[in-house]
Amino acid sequence: MTLVKFNPDKRNSSLLPGFSDVFDSIFNDTFFNDRMVTRVPAVNISETENNYHVELAAPGLKKEDFKLNLERNVLNIAVEQTASQEDNQKNYSKREYSYNAFVRSFTLPESADDSQINASYTDGILRIDIAKREEAKSVRRQIEIK
Structure with missing residues (x-):
């Protein structure tokens, strides 16, 4: 099971509420962030x-x-x-x-x-x-x- 951070303040900013939060939590995570740094x-x-x-x-x-x-x-x-x-x-x-x-x-x-x-x-x-x-x-x- 993966825990995904959800930001209730952003739910009205996209057509699919919660969808962008999934990507934000993945790409802003330090595990991935450290590997994506050039x-x-x-x-x-x-x-x-x-x-x-x-x-x-x-x-x-x-x-x-x-x-x-x-x-x-x-x-x-x-x-x-x-x-x-x-x-x-x-x-x-x-x-x-x-x-x-x-x-x-x-x-x-x-x-x-x-x-x-x-x-x-x-x-x-x-x-x-x-x-x-x-x-x-x-x-x-x-x-x-x-």
Whole structure:
């Protein structure tokens, strides 16, 4: 038998009262919630006039854990980390960031200069700067009104 939480305040919000409560209780349960949390770090990608920027949030790692490579215009960020003795001795009640192994791949735009890629890892953020080719940099000029 499974116990399902029922919220009487929500019963008028759907065509089938109680139906959405069944799904809410399943998907909001920590057993399922912990397994549905994505196990790859979040990424921000931005662009400036001269560069593309990739920021990958991966707390708890060291820069030696990352392996970056470029193959056929695809930038691969990989981590393969073994559990430390300290982690094995801890008894976690909840653990949301645990990146033992992952790969993130990004196809570089044609305007990227793959010979000028720099990476740094500080404060749990891997920052990758990819220069733009000269011909891809936006040209700015003042236009005179006549």
